[in-house]
Amino acid sequence: VGPWTDVHALGSLLHVLLTGAPPNEAESLPELLRAVASTPPADPRATNPAVPAPLAALCLQARALDRGARPASAAAFAAALE
Secondary structure, eight states: OOHHHHHHHHHHHHHHHHHSSOSOOOSSHHHHHHHHHHSOOOOGGGTOTTSOHHHHHHHHHHTOSSGGGSOSSHHHHHHHHO
8 A cells, every 4th residue: 555556546447437437336346356466457448538638548557457657646646638
């Protein structure tokens, strides 16, 4: 748990705001945690084609499986949104 977790959570929230749907769904909490940790993030444009490509890319980056590929902090994520 650290800044990379916050960034992933912000990316997941952004995904919900852009698509109206959660980024991962599962029958149980263990299944959900496994899906979050092992399933590559879905492009929000697959659900909502009106999402601008740069915003979708930031959402995908924030939810990257490799935490080193995510923005370094919530502040860096916010700066990228601007």
